[in-house]
Amino acid sequence: MTEWLSSTWEANWRSFQYFNLYRLVLAALFGLSLLFPNEWTARLNLLPSWLMFGLTGVYMAATIAGLVLATHWQRHFNAQLSAQVMVDIVVVTTLMQQARGVSSGLGVLLLVSLAASSLVGRGRLVLFYAAMATVAVLLMQSFGILLEQYDPASIVQAGFISAGFFATAILARLLGQRVMINEDLARRRGVALDNQILISQRVVERMQDGVLIVGQDGFINRCNPVAQAMLGLPDAPAPLSGYAAALAEALRAWLRSDGAERFDFSANDGGALRARFERTASSDGEVLVFLEDVGRVRERAQQMKLASLGRLTASIAHEIRNPLSAIGHAGELLREERRGEMQDRLLRILNDNVLRLDRIVKDILEVGRQNQAEPEPLPADEFCAGFLDQFAASENLANGVVVLEVQDAFRISFDRSHLHQVLWNLVSNALRHSTRGPGAVRIVLHGSHADGRVELHVIDDGPGIPETVREQVFEPFFTTHTQGTGLGLFIARELCATNGASLELAASSRGAHFIVAGRNDTCLLPKPNDVRAAN
Structure with missing residues (x-):
């Protein structure tokens, strides 16, 4: 334990400065007692004299010098402390000799100095200070007994005071060690707490879910960047009701214990979000709100x-x-x-x-399979016309069941084999649910030249897709037909995403309406509406 304290000890200059301030006040009191003598100073034989004024002046000068050095030249701590303690020992023993030895009670001043030096000192030096004070007091008392100034029995009292020096130094040092241990423990725990806070902040920032800390007043005290992006929150604290009114109401209901722990709502951009509430042990009664992107x-x-x-x-x-x-x-x-x-x-x-x-x-x-797309500029009208010829021949379709309507002629950037498979899945699926009459399935080409978006619409005249399953049609292995595998629409959407396009299910009053939206490549001039039938 001693070696550990020795290796972790640091000079406590602030405590040393306070020690010197105490000594400066003590020197000032000695000076005042000489300038304004009183009955107790006379009883102690501390009368104004050149010796007493000189001793007090030297003590005050040494104390001021020690205070200045401890403040502006913080080096050689042990040497400065030892020098100041030696000054105290010399001055106090001299005053005791003038005040009739240990019976004056001035030895208490040495006990205070030893206790203070032991609290701020290091290792065995505190025992050295006690030994020097003991030697000085015993020599002073013995010298007074030899000169027949003091009672010989007073040497016993000097011995008790000397034992008190050691006891005070040892007890103060043990107390100082305990203070050092507690300070080091508090410092290390503070560092660990700071590190844990930094790690927790980084984890929260990197979470893929949004995290909100909401107070009892409904204000968002803190949030991570994901939650900011989901709800469009500012950096400063803001009311939750101003950015997600439905979520704020659900939170209030949950706090009243009449609401669900989970709540689904729509974000400002139309995305589906799910909120989960959890209480904290915070004294402010803050609530954690976790936000999940349902689509993700x-x-x-x-x-x-x-x-x-x-x-x-x-x-x-x-x-x-x-x-x-x-x-x-x-x-x-x-x-x-x-x-x-x-x-x-x-x-x-x-x-x-x-x-x-x-x-x-x-x-x-x-x-x-994870096929890489190799997009190329494809004339959409020519490609779809060739596809319809092949599809009609493969399915033995009557003329006019599947038709192509060209509203705009354009080139689409798409992998040829991928686009063929996407159209095959969409048209075969539409044909399966259609009436198979004339124009039962329509492929409509529409290009938006302003933003470069081009669309291939596949529309059938069947019963359409029920609202209850519209969100499930693109899930793998989901099918409403006994002959289907549930993978056609899923594969079509994945192939579109591979080519930088999208596959959407549009709202329709009759039948199913799918839209393949891709990028325009070298847009051609639009030509009049053209309708072709698959032969």
């Missing part, structure tokens, strides 16, 4: 689902597709042997289900 949470869940699905695609390719090909090949061989109408019907059922399973496997494998 759903996207994260989809990513986790797709990550799990991606690990299955390799095994699906080998474990399902190869046996499926064998089944399909065996069905083709059986079809060559014409045995009767029942066998042909069963073979058709077998072939249809093999094709359906093959399509499911293709969709799942497509989800697992």
